[in-house]
Amino acid sequence: MSTPTDSETVLRIGAVKYLNSKPLVHGLSEALPTADVIYDLPSRLADQLKAGTIHVALVPIVEYLRQPKFRLVSNACVGCRGPVLSVKVYFRTAPEQVKTLALDEGSRTSAALAQVLLYQHAGVRPQLQPLPIGDRLEDSSADAVLLIGDRAMYPPSQEFHAVWDLGEQWCQQTGLPFVFAAWVAGPEMPYDVGRLATVLEQVRDQGLAAVDTIATRESTKLGIERELAYHYLSENLHFRMGPAEQQGIEQYARRCVELKLIDEPVPPHRFRYHSEYDDCTTH
Numbered sequence: 001m002s003t004p005t006d007s008e009t010v011l012r013i014g015a016v017k018y019l020n021s022k023p024l025v026h027g028l029s030e031a032l033p034t035a036d037v038i039y040d041l042p043s044r045l046a047d048q049l050k051a052g053t054i055h056v057a058l059v060p061i062v063e064y065l066r067q068p069k070f071r072l073v074s075n076a077c078v079g080c081r082g083p084v085l086s087v088k089v090y091f092r093t094a095p096e097q098v099k100t101l102a103l104d105e106g107s108r109t110s111a112a113l114a115q116v117l118l119y120q121h122a123g124v125r126p127q128l129q130p131l132p133i134g135d136r137l138e139d140s141s142a143d144a145v146l147l148i149g150d151r152a153m154y155p156p157s158q159e160f161h162a163v164w165d166l167g168e169q170w171c172q173q174t175g176l177p178f179v180f181a182a183w184v185a186g187p188e189m190p191y192d193v194g195r196l197a198t199v200l201e202q203v204r205d206q207g208l209a210a211v212d213t214i215a216t217r218e219s220t221k222l223g224i225e226r227e228l229a230y231h232y233l234s235e236n237l238h239f240r241m242g243p244a245e246q247q248g249i250e251q252y253a254r255r256c257v258e259l260k261l262i263d264e265p266v267p268p269h270r271f272r273y274h275s276e277y278d279d280c281t282t283h
């Protein structure tokens with residue numbers, strides 16, 4: 001049973017509403033029956049954590065890197081070690097010709113990653129445009145369009161010059177995994193952080209054991225093949241932040257700082273997370 005340290009304040013947890021996060025929240029409400037779990041877009045969760053309307057959330061890793069007051073609260077994360085399937089840039093021109101880039105409103109990490117990779121691979125720094133969450137790929141006339149989450153998993157209805165899977169691009173280029181999001185606490189925390197870390201990691205492990213069930217249920221809701229959902233959750237995505245993932249975050253932070261996508265250099269200790277519950281070197 002959970003026991004908040006401050007019985008007056010209900011712990012408010014923000015979780016990403018996409019398929020990629022289901023293994024991290026499968027059974028979360030049962031594990032923390034006194035907490036409120038709110039589902040939203042990753043970008044909005046980061047804003048809510050900054051505003052203090054939620055206490056802990058699965059937020060874009062770039063927002064953790066930007067906010068010195070945010071801290072990692074577990075080694076449960078949304079990451080990849082190759083193609084991720086759900087983070088894509090669709091090109092209407094050759095990457096070297098891109099002048100305008102539309103960024104999915106739900107994203108922060110991939111919004112910065114797209115700019116890092118476009119600069120690195122193609123030497124361009126395009127003008128940015130928002131792609132509102134209600135807009136489709138076809139609604140934007142930008143030279144390149146970033147989509148994340150469930151909507152990036154469907155085949156596009158138009159032909160494109162090229163499509164980049166940003167997980168694949170990053171891992172090929174750096175030889176390191178990539179972390180898109182992690183559980184992060186804001187400055188106000190009405191719950192024991194060590195205990196929360198254990199709960200979040202236990203929930204993740206239970207979620208991974210239930211990937212079969214999750215894939216069956218969620219594929220029906222999304223109208224995608226069950227096999228695709230299963231492969232996505234069990235092969236494309238990685239949910240444990242170990243030493244290689246931490247190196248990936250460090251490398252990403254350095255490149256974001258170079259392009260001024262993060263204002264200040266990030267102190268090295270902020271890339272390290274050691275779990276008491278789950279010693280990741282054993283996985």
Ligand SMILES: C=C(O[C@@H]1C=C(C(=O)O)C=C[C@H]1O)C(=O)O
Nearest residue numbers: 042060086107108109110149180
């Ligand atoms: C893999 C994904 O990771 C997500 C990407 C995020 C971002 O770009 O800011 C944030 C949270 C994750 O849910 C995805 O949404 O497809």
